[in-house]
Amino acid sequence: MGRAPCCEKVGLKRGRWTREEDAVLARYIREHGEGAWRSLPKNAGLLRCGKSCRLRWINYLRADLKRGNISEEEEEMIIKLHATLGNRWSLIAGHLPGRTDNEIKNHWNSHLSKRAREGGDGIVVDVDLSKLPGGGKRRGGRAIKATKAKGKDKGKERKSGKAKSKAAAKMARRRKEEDGKNITKEQAHASSSGVTSDGLEEGALGRCEEMVSGLKDQPIPNLDVTTDVGDSEPPKAVDLDELGGSVMELDHHHHERCNESEGVPELADQEELGDKAMDFGQPGCCNEDDGGPPEAVLLGDKDMEWDLVGLDESLANDDLWSSLVWDYDDMVAPCGGQEQESVLSDLFLFDSI
DNA sequence: AACTGAGTCAACCGCCTATTC
DNA sequence: GGAATAGGCGGTTGACTCAGT
Known part of the structure; x- marks a missing residue:
């Protein structure tokens, strides 16, 4: 069995x-x-x-994980994104640099779900997926990554027609089954407000993702790195232009996971980084007990919080940089976060509705 | 000091889609 | 075209911690 x-x-x-x-x-x-x-x-x-x-x-x-407590700004973001995306933790995590889907999911289940039920603070973008083509729930599945195509079927972004219809039939069967069940209010809300089908991703939500990408393409206004990085500090945007040809010196005195005998890369590939050379300083110093202070990345005379194992790889494939798109200082306007809300609203306006 | 219940979070599980053969 | 395989996802579990009694 x-x-x-x-x-x-x-x-x-x-x-x-x-x-x-x-x-x-x-x-x-x-x-x-x-x-x-x-x-x-x-x-x-x-x-x-x-x-x-x-x-x-x-x-x-992973290198780009942000350890420590989830800040209030991040909580707000999670609540808002969850109101729109439902339990699609990986998508939500994608908008919170350094946070994993598991972490966000745990945080949500342990306190945010309660808070969201009670308070309902933050915007809720209601999208009735039943009005959208194929409105339903997308589960599991491999994200489409061009980099993974590795030359094989690069153009094949979606399923073949037959496979698609087969999967669609499967999904229809599943939806039918689910229709027969009593679902909780929360599930219903999640289902109606964000979870989606393949069809939707090609459509409205797909555009939403494009808009997110669009934001990523925008020049990031400032490199806001601080010398005092507490657990509650929101993630910061990094503008590579600001780095110019500067050297990033990576201090890993307190790396909690790095084995001393293994060390960390001393110097990232210059070709990959262009003129953004990275100096990892003394390799392999860290084998401390859990709970040590977060990693510091020195940008000239500035520090920023980071964890470093594999950072070179993240840099090489741009994953790290592409994920650092939210600059909370810019988004959370003095007038109570209206700007942030407007950004989110923009993200989820579907002209097809 | 011992117990207990709630909260937290790392890890596992099963299902899903995408890709390959 | 279909089966097999690989990888990704959300849901769930259970070990651990800690405050309260």
């Missing part, structure tokens, strides 16, 4: 990851890059499921 496990689980270790395992995983990914998760444990010598490795990397070891 039941489906086969995602991988051979006999003899695999489960539960919390040890620091040694973290180090092995981080080093392997630094050397070989992300991907091939299924074969990764074997190749890296880890007694873990590939999925577990992926989760560990994404939720904990």
